[in-house]
Amino acid sequence: MPEVDLSVTLAGVRLKNPIVPVSGTFGFGEEYGQFFDLEALGGLCVKGLTLHPRNGNPPPRIAETPMGMLNSVGLQNPGVDAFIARELPRLQALDTAVIANISGNTPAEYGQMCEKLSQAGVDMIEVNVSCPNVKAGGLAYGTRPELCAEVTREAKAHAGRTPVMVKLSPNVTDIVTIAKSAADAGADALSLINTLRGMRIDPETRRPILRMNTGGLSGPAVLPVALRMVWEVHSAVDLPILGMGGVATARDAVEMLLAGATAVGMGSAIFADPMAPVKAVEGLENWCESHGIAAVRELTGGVKPWEN
Amino acid sequence: MPIQRDCTLVAKRQVGPNTWQFTLEAGEMLARTRKGPGQFLHIACGHSRLLRRPISVCACGEAEGAAFLSIVFEVRGEGTAWLAHREVGDTLDVLGLLGNGFAVTPGGRYLLAGGGIGVPPLYGCAQFAQGKATAVLGFREAGRAILLEPFAKACEDVFLYTDDGSLGKQGYVADGVRAVLDKDKNFTAILACGPKPMLRGVAEAAGEYGVPCQVSLEERMACGVGACLGCAVPMADGSMKHVCKDGPVFDAQEVDWNA
C-alpha cells in the first residue's frame, strides 16, 4: 500500500498534515517544543495577539468541568510587535505553518495588526471575533453579522496576500448567518468553534470558581457541539474550515474531517497529554491506511447524513 | 526541560487523616529535570478528568541504585481521591519535574516555614541544608500533624504550632517565625509553603526583620508548563507571572499580597 497523503490545503496554505494546535493552548510553541518536534505538526496557531500588550484577567482563570474546562485568561499577550520581534523568527525557522491569531477593540485595530503580521510574513492570520473573555469588542463582533463583516473586510484590506481565516463563536443562535457574513466579506477560511460561555460555582463559598465569574468552555465535552456547527457551516458556506473543539484523538479528528473540516485544531486535550497532537497525526495515518484512504483530504465533508 | 513519564508506584503509606505519601520510581526524570527542592509534578488523575493535578515533590534521590521521588498529598476533591486509590505496582502518568524550586545555596542557613499540606515540599529543603535548617511547622490540630519525625531528624530545630494548641504552641506559623527571628535573624532566607494567609503573614514577618523570604504559591493549572497562561499570579509591579513556569517559588517581595 502506498503511503497515505496527509497533506491538506487550507486557503492556499499547504499543511503537511491536518493537525494544528489551537490559539491560547500552545503559547508560542516553545513549551510543547520541549516534548516533541514542532515540525511534526501541520501548523500552529499562536496565543491571541492584541495591538498593545495585555495583562489578562485576575486569577483564578481555570476551572475544571466534566471532561472539559473553563478559562478566563483574557488575552494576556505581549502585543503584536513583541510577538513579531521576539517569537516569530524562531517559529518561521520551522518547517510548519504559522497562524497568527488576533483580537482588536475596533475594526481599525484588526487592520493595523493584519498589516504588521502580513509584512512580517506569517502564513495565515486568524481573526478572532469571538473571544468571550474581553469586555470591549471580542464577542460582540462575533455575534453580530454586520460587525463580523466589517472586521473581516478591514482585515482583508490590510492583510495583503496573507490569507485571512475568521474564527467564529458558538455563542450565537445561528452560526451559519455569521459564517455567511464573513464569507461574503471576503474571508479565505473559517475556524470554529471558539469556547462556549460557562460557569462553575463553589457551593461552600457560593463564589464562582473563576474570578471573572464566567469563562469559556473547551475540551472533549464540547466535541459534539463543534461537530454539529462545523457540519452546518460546511453545508451552507463554500469556504475551507479549520475545525476545532474537543478533539482529543485521531478518531475525533476523523469525525471533524467528515463533518466538513479541511484541517483539525487541537487545544485543551494537549493539557491532558502533551503528545496528543503527535499521536493524532500517527493515528490519522493508520486509520486512513486501514480504511484504504489514499489521501486524508478525501475525508472532508464525507459524512453521509440520514435523509429525513 | 520537563518530560512525561509513566512512573510506577513503589510504596504507599498513610501519613495522616486523608493524607498519603507515595514513593514513585523516577527513572531518568530526576537526572534530566531536577533543579532544586520545591519543584512539582503534574499528575494525570484518571481518564475521566481532563486536567492533571499539581503536587509538589517532597523528597527525591537514589535508593538501591534506582531514582525515586516522593510526594505527600491530601484528599481534597475527586482527583486526589482517585489518586489515593492507586496501589503499589500501578503506574502514574506524570509530567515533571516542573517549575523552579527554592533558590538555595550550599552552606546557607535556612528557616523553613510550613503550614499543613505545605509542609512536605519543605522537606527537600531540610535535606539540602544537611541538618542545619530550623523549621517552624504549623497544623490545625495535633491529629493533622505530618512528617514530624523526618523533620526532627533532618533539622537542627523544629518548632511546632497548632491553631488549638493541641500540639506544640498555640498560634500561627507567622508567630513562630517572629519568635525565632526575635532571638536570631541571621538566616540566609526564609523558605515558606502553605495557605496564602499564612504566607502573607510570614512575608510580613520577614519584611519586619529584614530577612529574605521565598514563598511557594498555588494556583489552578491547566498545562503546567507555561503554555496556557492559566496559573497567573499578580506581582507587586503590576505584571503577571505564572506559578507553573516562573514559580511555584517566588521572592515574597515580588508578590502582590493585596491582589
Ligand SMILES: Cc1cc2nc3c(=O)[nH]c(=O)nc-3n(C[C@H](O)[C@H](O)[C@H](O)COP(=O)(O)OP(=O)(O)OC[C@H]3O[C@@H](n4cnc5c(N)ncnc54)[C@H](O)[C@@H]3O)c2cc1C
Ligand atoms: C505548585 C503546586 C503544588 C502543590 N503541591 C501539593 C502537595 O504537595 N500536596 C497536596 O496535597 N496538594 C498540593 N497542591 C494542591 C493540589 O494541587 C490540589 O489539592 C489538587 O489539585 C486538588 O485536586 P482535586 O481533584 O482533589 O480537587 P477538586 O477541587 O475536585 O479539583 C478541581 C480542580 O481545581 C484544581 N484545584 C483545586 N484546589 C487547588 C489548589 N489548592 N491548587 C491548585 N489547583 C487546585 C484541581 O487541580 C482541579 O483542576 C499543590 C498545588 C500547586 C499549584
Ligand SMILES: Cc1cc2nc3c(=O)[nH]c(=O)nc-3n(C[C@H](O)[C@H](O)[C@H](O)COP(=O)(O)O)c2cc1C
Ligand atoms: C486556556 C485557553 C486559552 C485560549 N485562548 C484563545 C485565544 O487567545 N484566542 C482564540 O481565538 N481562542 C482561544 N482559545 C480557544 C481555543 O483556541 C479553541 O477555540 C477552544 O479551546 C476549543 O478547542 P479545544 O476544545 O480543543 O480546546 C483558548 C482556549 C483555552 C482553553
Ligand code: FES
Ligand atoms: S498552567 Fe498553563 S501556564 Fe501555568
